[in-house]
Amino acid sequence: MAATEHSQKIKQDSQEFLITALLQLLKTKDFNDITITQVVKRAGVSRMAFYRNFETLDDILIAYIEPKINIGFENIINRVPQNQKLTALGNLFEEISDILKMAVNKHYEAIIQNIFDKNMTEFYDQTMDWSQFTAIQRKYWVKFMSAGVYAIWREWLISGQTENINDIHVLLADFQISTLTALRNETTN
Known part of the structure; x- marks a missing residue:
């Protein structure tokens, strides 16, 4: 049970990091100019973490x-x-x-x-x-x-x-x- 709670916390943290990263990038860039690579780099998470949580950048904004x-x-x-x-x-x-x-x-x-x-x-x-x-x-x-x-x-x-x-x-x-x-x-x- 503890491992499940820990993995859920990691997933939630990754989602929050990705959301924050995208919102930060939107302060200086147009949405159409932002890439997944830029978001994961800014968030400090892997591409795998992105795809475990979202399919597209649109999904981050929706979340x-x-x-x-x-x-x-x-x-x-x-x-x-x-x-x-x-x-x-x-x-x-x-x-x-x-x-x-x-x-x-x-x-x-x-x-x-x-x-x-x-x-x-x-x-x-x-x-x-x-x-x-x-x-x-x-x-x-x-x-x-x-x-x-x-x-x-x-x-x-x-x-x-x-x-x-x-x-x-x-x-x-x-x-x-x-x-x-x-x-x-x-x-x-």
């Missing part, structure tokens, strides 16, 4: 970023009253704004967008009543809203957050309500 975003969404889905969820989402966006800005500047935004999309799908699946809609309507409405919310959030962050966040919340709520109303009308006609 670092995904838990932060997942926890935020999980709290919103399970602990925030329905009428406060959009505001809570806006607060989460503000909290992780540095992560998005770095992703945009260092060219790994697709990783953030995929994590965001998975969480938005879970968010809408857990918080919406889909009984009046077809599976196709649900699927594509969620994709549409996820992409739209992400684009609005990204634009707001990248353009310097000059608009009031409450105005952004109202805009998102209006889009959500009007698109759902249009779908509902389509279903009843």
Whole structure:
């Protein structure tokens, strides 16, 4: 048992060293210019240690970023009253704004967008009543809203957050309500 705990600790340490090394390299380099060799050298671990923990450099970023975003969404889905969820989402966006800005500047935004999309799908699946809609309507409405919310959030962050966040919340709520109303009308006609 002690050997297993020791090997788990080594694996966890290797993961943390690799994450830290990649984040350090991202301070001065574009993600596309970083190699596995550079990361393992900076981390002080072997290539074998890298491949025991990750398959690609993307996987390192996912291991670092995904838990932060997942926890935020999980709290919103399970602990925030329905009428406060959009505001809570806006607060989460503000909290992780540095992560998005770095992703945009260092060219790994697709990783953030995929994590965001998975969480938005879970968010809408857990918080919406889909009984009046077809599976196709649900699927594509969620994709549409996820992409739209992400684009609005990204634009707001990248353009310097000059608009009031409450105005952004109202805009998102209006889009959500009007698109759902249009779908509902389509279903009843």
